[in-house]
Amino acid sequence: MRQFVSSILEATGQWSVVEVENGFDALRALPRRRFGLIITDINMPDVSGIELTRYVRQAQRHADTPVIVISTDASDTDQKRALEAGASAFLAKPFTGKDLLNVIARAREGGA
């Protein structure tokens, strides 16, 4: 899944992608640099996508970075909370590369 997302992004030629494996690794990556876009799954062990989103929104540096949360359409509650926590968009699995790029375009318009 992660490879799928990054391969699509890299194929556009506009993005260089940093992949991390879980929520904690994301936390480690975030303070060190600025990102143009953050994509996360909601279901991660330990630190969930919602919590990560909240963290990103709290951090000065990333306050304006669009965050896209990916998940299955399983839970409305989760989706609602992700958006409340500050996610720019929600993308339900399974999705195509085109879906992803569309959502990114929308998120960037709305966010930045």
Next chain:
Amino acid sequence: MTDSSRPSNEFLTEAQEVIEAFSHNLLELDAQQRTGDYDPDVLNAAFRAVHSLKGLAALFGAGPIAALSHALEGTLDALRLGKLALTPRALDVLFECVEVFQRLLAAFGEGREESDSIGPLLDRIAALSGVGPEPAAGASGDTIAGLDESILGVLTEYEEHRLRENIRLQRNLYRVHASFDLLAIDVGIETLKAKMKEFGEVITYLPSADSSSEDRIDLDILVGSHRPIAEIVAGVAEDDVTVHELSRGRTIAPSSPPRTPAPTTAPVHLEPEPTPSVPVDVAEEEETPRESIDGAISLRSLSQTVRVDLERLDHLMNLIGELGVVHANLGSTLDILKRRAHSGDVARDFLLHLRAMSRKLSLLQQGLLDVRMVPLGQVFDKLARVVRKLGRDADKEIRLSISGAQTELDKLIVEELSDPLMHMVRNCIDHGIEHAAEREAAGKLAVGRIDLRAFQKGNRVVIEVEDDGRGMDWRGIRDIALRRGVVSATEAREMSVAETLELVFRPGFTTRETATEISGRGVGMDVVKTNISRLSGMIDVDTEPGRGTKFSITLPVTLAIIQALVIECAKQTFCIPLNAVLESIMVREAEIATVEGHEVISLRGRTLPLVHLSRLFELPGAGGYVDPERIYVVVIGLAQHRVGLVVDDLVGQQDVVIKPLGKALRAVPGIAGATELGANRTVLLLDVGKLVDEAMGRAELSAPVKIGRPEVTDGP
């Protein structure tokens, strides 16, 4: 392997791993569920495994797998959220899914549509959701006392459910605040997590951005525990941690100085602001992380593993074998060099380098062998599923106890073992273990027991499959062998109990009908034995009527490289696996006696049957001894059997890489494989198991116990 098959191979390996993880979780849940309480983390892990599988399958276009995991994910989600009860029936369906996943995956790998539809299984999954949802945690709706709305707002539905469960179980809720150095966060978290798990359940981790320094991350950990706050504070006293009890809002700082500032180890600041760059962070834990593009040190992942195709390792192994041949050839060159005049200094240097090379070569060899090792646990998990399923099918309750799952063997051996072990376990259940009523009548526990043990013994690994069933009746076995013409009446009369039991491994002995007739075992045990011998292993059986049966398999740790004793016989060179060689002795012709037409010698009071390699393989010049005063005998043995091999000369010891035989030789009994020695000679490797059988078949000399005549009918 073509390039186009790559992605699908990657998918197969990864999907296989996820399915195995899922199956492992289920087995854990199954065991826990019997004790009444299960670990929600395990259920959640099962959910996440299926979630991963679904993503994978959809990505690679494995439709049926995606469909099944989709349905299953919903059910597991309901289970972990407490909307469904984890009943034995639900577990049955989940276990069935593991089997079906594996079939679907195999079908996908072979590029065919799996013929049986998953429809009925989907129906069964759907039916689970219809069945009496457990009264969900009664607390839904009421406010969660003492909990900050800001915390509640970022919980996932699952985390909220766990929170409510903890409240329902009347646990205290704690917010454990910790600050971590960014670079050390993994270790810090793992340590704290392990500690918190001892106290109760970790509900979630809430990272907060208001930490004092850029190099630190603050985390709030939500913990539910029955323990009083003092205990928890004491438990984490040495860490940079504060504990708040949420219901009272009290804060107790640990006695040690809290919040020691981060040790300022020159922070590596990489701020080239690569715009736009993206952390793509889709949580599939099992995925191997790709290298981060800008090589920032903090991004290195925890899991430092790569997956390698076994074929590539085989290729490396062959190269090492060829290097060994080069090494041996260099040795011969050195011998030639030494004979030249004025070569002393050069030859000495040469020898030095040659020795260094030999040492490195064996390190390289060992290193590569270690890479091929995998724990037996993989197979054991599979067996646990079989036991569970067959036990239910046969209406027998069976407890499987496993030990030594971490014992490691060559990947190839582990793969080849799964069928024989499966077969043996199946036999235990079908024929060994009695029904509950019969067991109770015999004064046993109603629940049958199968022990699966693995352990290392010297440079070999022993695997035991033991049941506490009815055992095997050797008289029955003997009568059937007699009736089927496997043994003659005379042979049958003279066989020991142990030898009689060995009959179950003979081809032609077993059929389904006879197996049930003697309420025995050994359906297809000849096939099992063949499989095990192909792995250079031995299988033994031990049984006690009414008490149970134990099969022991002894295996080499690896097949790829072995140490061998090189011998010559009738001008031919052979290798004998060194781990089967007990000793080499020299005897005089006068010491050889003949008992009932077989040649034997007496070795420290024990009779040792002799086998002439030259006669066995009908080599030219068989018969006479090179020197009747100096006859070399290599004593080989496996398990309790010993045989002396008569050879012409001992050449030396060498590590050899085993290569599979061509078709022409595969059927020759007594030959296990081929290898290359120096000077490009191909040499045959002797199959010790077969040779021992051969000798035992001819000469039953050391048999300690004799069976009475067939008409004796004592006992049941």
